[in-house]
Amino acid sequence: MPGRDYLAIPGPSVMPDAVLQAMHRGAPNIYAGALIDMTASLVPDLRTVAQTQHHVAMYIGNGHAAWEAALSNVVSVGDTVLVPCTGRFGHGWADMAQGLGVETQVLDFGKNAPVDMGQFEEALAADTQHQIKAILAVHVDTSSSVRNDIHAMRMVLDRLDHPALLMADCIASLGCDRFDMDAWGVDVMVTGCQKGLMVPPGMSFVFFNDKADAVRGQVQRVSRYWDWRPRANPDEFYQYWNGTAPTHHLYGLRVALDMLMDEGMEAVWARHARLARAIWAACDVWADGGALASNVADPANRSCAVTALRLDQGRGAQLRGWLESELSLTLGIGLGMAEPGDPKRDDYFRLGHMGHVNGQMIMGLLGGMDAGLRHLDVPIGAGALDAAAAVIAKS
Secondary structure, three states: OOOOOEEEOOOOOOOOHHHHHHHOOOOOOOOOOHHHHHHHHHHHHHHHHHOOOOEEEEEEOOHHHHHHHHHHHHOOOOOEEEEEEOOHHHHHHHHHHHHOOOEEEEEEOOOOOOOOHHHHHHHHHOOOOOOEEEEEEEOEOOOOOEEOOHHHHHHHHHHHOOOOEEEEEOOOOOOOOOOOOOOOOOOEEEEEOOOOOOOOOOEEEEEEOHHHHHHHHHOOOOOOOOOHHHHHOOOOHHHHOOOOOOHHHHHHHHHHHHHHHHHOHHHHHHHHHHHHHHHHHHHHHHHHHOOEEEOOOOHHHEOOOEEEEEEOOOHHHHHHHHHHHHHOEEEEEOOOOOOOOOOOHHHEEEEEOOOOOOHHHHHHHHHHHHHHHHHOOOOOOOOHHHHHHHHHHHO
16 A cells, blocks of 8 residues: 555554664674663663663563563562453463462453452452562553553552562553652563564563562572573673673664653653543544443543454454555454454454554544444444544643
């Protein structure tokens, strides 16, 4: 199709031209020169994005790699973790822990609402012997678009005087939804580069505070590769990576962080919130027709980075197919929302609105969806685009 494709999936996100141009170069010297100084300059800005004064370890790998890296530093075979789940990725992190020989207590809160703090507190209060070593909490589950209150979890831990580490998965949310690692009392946070950080997939990060590092000091065996200590405080450049650096990702990340620092994190969060509200306004109007529904009913529990939707009679998949073939607009699949063989599996789809997005892109996304819904003769309410435009116009 003429014109640019629009990849509106919840990661990888739209990559800025400046990031791609920065990566388009020959291989640099990895032993001396400008690359070494540039890499050191990434750390303060990564801390700013995460709102922390503490440590960050960088890895070559995806978000699953960050899951395993974080776990490998703080838990051992036979330890117990508590995993409150609100979608596929909470269960995924629990499965990763099980693969490392860790006992998991899973609290499944479904796929439509956040963690119930009463039940969460009840589970922790029952652990009178403090067998639970860590909480594995997903801030935004990319599959369901549910956003959880991580700060509230810390308040529960403090109220019970429970020593478990609070670990947060911010793979979908960092740089999109407001996150304040230190103020919220998060001990370990994991993320990837391909969403709010606007860099092609391939790098992940584990942020950790001194409390978590003290736990790391008590773990009898940590693999050389996953060990966060040399990566966070390297004596030599290669120790950042335990080998060869992801050179071109570093060039792209430097430019992406420059863009975030220039905009300012308050403005970044406000932009994502504004564009998300525009999407929700349109979806609420379309939903008046009775066929389309948001997966998360309460806007207070929705992510500003991803929106999960359902279109009945399997028309979610039909809508995605028509938009991709006719408009070069790609929406996300309904990942993990229904099991294989479930006739409702094709109902679900997701919109990614994270990272390098602005008002005209979101209005284009919504305009394309409006055309697709009309093509499929889906009953929809009138005025969805007007509602979205009003949200953007007010700001």
